[in-house]
Amino acid sequence: MNPTINIAILAHVDAGKTTLTEQLLFHSGEIKTIGNVNKGTTVTDSLEVEKQRGISVASASVGFTYKNIDFNIIDTPGHADFMSEVERSLLAADMAILVVSAYEGVQSQTKIIWEILEKLNLPRFVLINKVDRQDVDIEKLIIELKEKLNTFIVPIQNIDIQGIGEITISPIQSIENIDKENFIEAIAEFDDDVLNNYLSGEDIPINKIDTVYKNAVESARFFPAMFAIAKNSIGIEELLEEIINVFSNSKDLSLEPLSAVVFKLNHHPQLGLLSYLRVFKGSIHKKQEILNRRNGIKEKVNQIKKVFSSKLIDVEEALGGHIVAVSGFSEARVGDFIGDIDLNKEFSYNTIPILQVEVKAVNSEDYTSLAEALYQLSIEDPLLRFNWYKEEKQLLLNVNGWIQIQILETLIKDRFGIEVKFETPNIIYKETPKSTAFGYDEYTMPKPCWAIVKFEVEPLKRSSGVIYNSKVGVNDILLKYQKEIERTIPKALEQGIKGWEVTDLKITLIEGEDHVMHSRPGDFAIATNLAIMDALKNSDTDLLEPIMKFELQAQEDLLGQIVSDIYKMRGEFEQPIFADGNIKISGKLPAATSMEYPITLASRSGGKASIQMQFDSYQIVDVKDGKLRNYKGINPLDRSKFILKARKAIQ
Numbered sequence: 001m002n003p004t005i006n007i008a009i010l011a012h013v014d015a016g017k018t019t020l021t022e023q024l025l026f027h028s029g030e031i032k033t034i035g036n037v038n039k040g041t042t043v044t045d046s047l048e049v050e051k052q053r054g055i056s057v058a059s060a061s062v063g064f065t066y067k068n069i070d071f072n073i074i075d076t077p078g079h080a081d082f083m084s085e086v087e088r089s090l091l092a093a094d095m096a097i098l099v100v101s102a103y104e105g106v107q108s109q110t111k112i113i114w115e116i117l118e119k120l121n122l123p124r125f126v127l128i129n130k131v132d133r134q135d136v137d138i139e140k141l142i143i144e145l146k147e148k149l150n151t152f153i154v155p156i157q158n159i160d161i162q163g164i165g166e167i168t169i170s171p172i173q174s175i176e177n178i179d180k181e182n183f184i185e186a187i188a189e190f191d192d193d194v195l196n197n198y199l200s201g202e203d204i205p206i207n208k209i210d211t212v213y214k215n216a217v218e219s220a221r222f223f224p225a226m227f228a229i230a231k232n233s234i235g236i237e238e239l240l241e242e243i244i245n246v247f248s249n250s251k252d253l254s255l256e257p258l259s260a261v262v263f264k265l266n267h268h269p270q271l272g273l274l275s276y277l278r279v280f281k282g283s284i285h286k287k288q289e290i291l292n293r294r295n296g297i298k299e300k301v302n303q304i305k306k307v308f309s310s311k312l313i314d315v316e317e318a319l320g321g322h323i324v325a326v327s328g329f330s331e332a333r334v335g336d337f338i339g340d341i342d343l344n345k346e347f348s349y350n351t352i353p354i355l356q357v358e359v360k361a362v363n364s365e366d367y368t369s370l371a372e373a374l375y376q377l378s379i380e381d382p383l384l385r386f387n388w389y390k391e392e393k394q395l396l397l398n399v400n401g402w403i404q405i406q407i408l409e410t411l412i413k414d415r416f417g418i419e420v421k422f423e424t425p426n427i428i429y430k431e432t433p434k435s436t437a438f439g440y441d442e443y444t445m446p447k448p449c450w451a452i453v454k455f456e457v458e459p460l461k462r463s464s465g466v467i468y469n470s471k472v473g474v475n476d477i478l479l480k481y482q483k484e485i486e487r488t489i490p491k492a493l494e495q496g497i498k499g500w501e502v503t504d505l506k507i508t509l510i511e512g513e514d515h516v517m518h519s520r521p522g523d524f525a526i527a528t529n530l531a532i533m534d535a536l537k538n539s540d541t542d543l544l545e546p547i548m549k550f551e552l553q554a555q556e557d558l559l560g561q562i563v564s565d566i567y568k569m570r571g572e573f574e575q576p577i578f579a580d581g582n583i584k585i586s587g588k589l590p591a592a593t594s595m596e597y598p599i600t601l602a603s604r605s606g607g608k609a610s611i612q613m614q615f616d617s618y619q620i621v622d623v624k625d626g627k628l629r630n631y632k633g634i635n636p637l638d639r640s641k642f643i644l645k646a647r648k649a650i651q
């Protein structure tokens with residue numbers, strides 16, 4: 001069995017990820033000609049909209065074999081609107097290559113990606129691409145990488161730029177070729193013997209340095225930096241060789257109990273829904289039934305496909321380390337861990353959409369098929385949180401920004417043949433209980449039905465999410481009904497008394513009663529919705545708004561104006577930093593007031609100033625500065641109407 005290395009390629013937009021992926025495929029012999037992103041001919045920019053626009057919007061996984069090692073490369077999109085796609089891909093990766101354009105340097109998106117990789121403790125190489133661009137200053141860039149990302153980003157190659165077309169990147173067949181002093185000084189941090197030898201000026205055996213180096217890279221403490229001109233095939237082979245040097249000693253994990261994760265779902269025209277799996281340990285065979293650890297459901301594997309270049313090749317089994325696409329799962333969702341052992345892991349996103357947008361079919365007869373299409377898309381990207389409010393005839397999606405909206409518009413047309421129009425997106429507010437309170441419902445009429453529940457809700461601090469537990473024994477409410485209550489809670493929290501999703505609270509089921517004859521699970525779903533809303537009415541709620549972190553650069557003479565802008569937007573900022581006639585300001589701004597600010601700032605500064613913004617957190621806002629929303633559908637506070645409607649739905 002060949003060892004497998006799974007690599008995610010990440011970077012800010014346009015750094016050269018897709019070009020690098022194409023070069024790796026070519027270098028391995030997997031493809032015979034090199035495609036070009038600008039002509040729409042690469043393997044991984046395969047969607048029509050990617051070809052047209054020359055940007056990646058979906059992650060694409062491709063495989064090849066090189067020197068008896070199986071590689072899977074996941075090319076990810078660079079635009080901030082598609083960050084959730086990047087996060088899903090990282091579930092499958094053993095390591096990451098962070099591409100940085102030598103010309104653009106460390107962008108705010110680069111920092112966001114780095115922070116996520118840091119959280120995951122994923123080993124990574126830094127590839128400094130586009131070193132052919134005029135006026136690049138490699139030394140300055142290395143300092144920037146160390147300052148903004150990590151001091152242990154250390155070049156392991158020598159680069160000599162004499163002039164355009166005269167770049168030599170020296171190969172690293174062995175670590176003897178590199179700027180040894182610098183390298184050993186960095187490595188010495190990770191091993192006391194090496195450190196002592198280094199400080200006393202003694203020679204250190206090459207194999208000792210090599211071991212310490214590899215361990216430090218594998219444990220994500222040391223990050224080799226390499227150079228490339230991806231579009232001219234320069235630096236590609238060296239990169240591959242060095243990755244093999246560090247990562248190829250993988251063990252055979254196929255005999256252990258199965259564990260795997262679903263990192264991507266994708267609809268295939270012939271095969272239906274494909275679940276992309278990263279197998280950690282064990283093996284998967286055709287027709288095998290596999291337990292989904294999230295919902296306890298066993299699903300049967302129909303076909304297993306390996307992805308080579310852009311082709312799906314039928315295989316009989318998948319082993320530990322492999323990435324495969326399987327057909328046959330219908331209940332799996334991205335981030336589900338599956339198999340025989342519980343890894344005790346849970347996937348959650350670092351970036352979440354803060355905008356909601358209404359989608360309309362241009363031709364009203366497409367309304368139902370549009371709803372179906374949006375449902376399908378939201379299975380592949382759960383963060384879209386598709387909501388269909390039938391009373392209002394509204395189709396709503398959660399999105400990150402305008403680029404994503406434009407891409408969705410094209411995608412829906414290409415894939416489903418439906419022409420759509422997006423309304424102006426709105427900020428997604430949330431709400432949270434003001435105080436501890438109780439909510440009660442006794443749903444025992446009209447018969448047959450029986451569900452009595454009492455909840456306590458308590459506010460939690462910001463960014464806590466929802467915690468649920470039950471203090472009621474199974475003698476009072478049977479386990480199957482308790483499960484129904486737990487399943488209903490997220491639904492019941494979708495809209496609170498101000499019309500927004502309720503978050504940052506603890507809910508405890510403290511009393512309740514079922515009936516041997518009359519109770520059905522659906523009764524508890526109804527009672528839960530009613531009692532939770534009752535609790536929220538009793539506690540009253542605070543409105544929460546999304547807050548962005550920002551970093552701004554501008555000419556010094558704009559300071560007064562900018563400070564006044566920030567106050568007007570209800571923002572706050574730290575002490576400005578002055579350098580060479582410019583200022584740098586960082587701070588926080590409500591998303592609601594600052595959406596248009598990048599444009600305002602650009603026009604105010606003649607295009608010289610810039611601002612980078614990133615979601616930070618939800619914080620309490622005065623109702624007068626925020627927005628309330630009407631309850632969509634039938635409000636549980638209108639108890640009789642709600643019951644009537646819900647009973648019809650269950651029957």
Ligand SMILES: Nc1nc2c(ncn2[C@@H]2O[C@H](COP(=O)(O)OP(=O)(O)OP(=O)(O)O)[C@@H](O)[C@H]2O)c(=O)[nH]1
Pocket residue numbers: 011012013014015016017018019020037038054055056057076077078079129130131132133228229230231232
């Ligand atoms: N000068 C120069 N240009 C390059 C190099 N590598 C890639 N490019 C160009 O940079 C542009 C972006 O390349 P892509 O490979 O699409 O970048 P990407 O990171 O995949 O972009 P997104 O997926 O949209 O985030 C293209 O025009 C490439 O031809 C390089 O080494 N030097």
Ligand SMILES: [Mg+2]
Pocket residue numbers: 017018019045055056075076077078
């Ligand atoms: Mg790309």
